[in-house]
Amino acid sequence: MSKKPVIGILTWREGKRFGEPGYLRRLVTAGKRMGAETFLFSHQDVNTAEKKIRGFVPAKGGGWESRLFPWPEVVIDRYRKREDAYMRLRHGGVFQFANSPFGKKWRVTELLAKDDRVKRWIPETYVYAKGKVKAMLDRYPIVYVKPGNGTGGRSIVKISQAGKHFLIQGRDRRLQRRKASFATRDGVESWIQKWVREQRIRDGNFLVQQGLDLSLVPGRVADVRLLIQKNSAGEWEVTGSGVRLGETGSSISNLHGGGKAISFQSFVGKRFGPERTKLIQQECHRMAHEIASVLEEKFGRMMEFGLDVGVDVAGRVWLIEVNPKPGREIFRQMGDTRTYEEAIARPVSFALHLINSGQVQTKGGRKTGA
Incomplete structure (x- = not known):
């Protein structure tokens, strides 16, 4: 009788505190339900010399319990911070990953904007530089300035022309609303220069993007x-x-x-x-x-x-x-429970597909597809 397939989920951890714990709990549970030994781990849990790995699974009654797990045959990467220790592990060749490392937002946008298959769907976008906002406001009634490494709407501002004025609306790094109004493009440019300096997320850059009128309901994006x-x-x-x-x-x-x-x-x-x-x-x-x-x-x-x-x-x-x-x-x-559950299960079912179709090299002699 063959052993269970082993799937690791790489994520951020501090003590027993995890990034996105609700989703990860459901992901591990889905793996167990589908017959796979599934666990969470972080870069500090890996002993590559002894091929040992400490993993975490949901504990009965809440919280997490940890123990040593077999070396994973495939790893799902859910780590969202570009920390040095994580990057070393990610590029160290010690695991087979279901998903490859990805590029920064600007690089991805640039790649898509140059590809004939998809460029028609990409709004005009540039890396922020002095004078770029003024130039874009000459061409478009709405312009967005946003961090190239941001998430959740943080540090994004929308600049729109309202009569003879330019209205700026946005959210800072703490998601607090910010507003300003200027009569000139020079005024907007100066304000944005300060914003880019103060609202930078880690060491990332900012993007200036063609704004879209997405107000299918008046006054709401x-x-x-x-x-x-x-x-x-x-x-x-x-x-x-x-x-x-x-x-x-x-x-x-x-x-x-x-x-x-x-x-x-x-x-x-x-x-x-x-x-x-x-x-x-x-x-x-x-x-x-x-x-x-x-x-x-x-x-x-x-x-x-x-x-x-x-x-x-x-x-x-x-x-x-x-x-x-x-x-x-x-x-x-x-309220779409069926789609929600399918969205959680699919990363595990894809990881199982990789194992069972022989697309990852298994360790310890377990026959793929058995």
């Missing part, structure tokens, strides 16, 4: 979060999508910035009708498949992407951002 994942056959498949509707007057739609999760069909359908909505959704899915294919060619094997997609007031589809380690809470907040 809305965008689509689409999740595309590898399925149990190792093929890309759109798991689901939903709309994030920002608070009135907010420049972002993020759920922990006060946004609300709504079904794609009902929200987009109210604006464009059922036939047009179906075409818009088909384009979103086509874009997701094309982008996943392009990025996998560039970075190596990947297993999932969260796409932030803009549908503007004319019904045109745009890519706002790609996240290789996406959340999936939008489905839970929409």
Whole structure:
């Protein structure tokens, strides 16, 4: 009788405190349910010399318990901080990963903007430099300035022309709302220079991006979060999508910035009708498949992407951002339990596919596919 397949999940840990504990608890539970020995670990838990690894699993009654686990046959990387110790482990060749390291936001945007298969969906984007905001305001009525390594809507500002003035709305690093108004582009440029200096996230740069009119509901920003994942056959498949509707007057739609999760069909359908909505959704899915294919060619094997997609007031589809380690809470907040559970299970089912199809070299003589 063959042993259970062994799947490790690499994540940030401090004591028994983990990043995204709710999701990770569900991920480990899904692995167990699917017949795999599944556990969490961090870079400090690995003894490469003795091939030992300390792992963590949910404890009965809450919390976490730890013990030594067999060496994982495949590792799912959910580590979100680019810390030196993590980077050394990630690039050290000691594990077989389900997902490859990914590039910085600017590099990814630049790559997609140059690829004929996907460039039509990419808004004009530049690395921030003095004078770039003024130049973009000459061309577009809305311009965004955002960190190239940010998450959750932090440090993003929206600049829009309101009559003879320029209105700035945004959220700082602590997600506090910030507003300003200027009569000139020079005034905007000076304010943004200070913002970039003070609101920088770690050592990252900022991007200046063509703004999109995403106010399908007047005065509120809305965008689509689409999740595309590898399925149990190792093929890309759109798991689901939903709309994030920002608070009135907010420049972002993020759920922990006060946004609300709504079904794609009902929200987009109210604006464009059922036939047009179906075409818009088909384009979103086509874009997701094309982008996943392009990025996998560039970075190596990947297993999932969260796409932030803009549908503007004319019904045109745009890519706002790609996240290789996406959340999936939008489905839970929409009340779509089936999609939420599928979104959690798919990384494990893909890892099992890699083991059972012989795409990872197993240790200790366990026969793949047995």
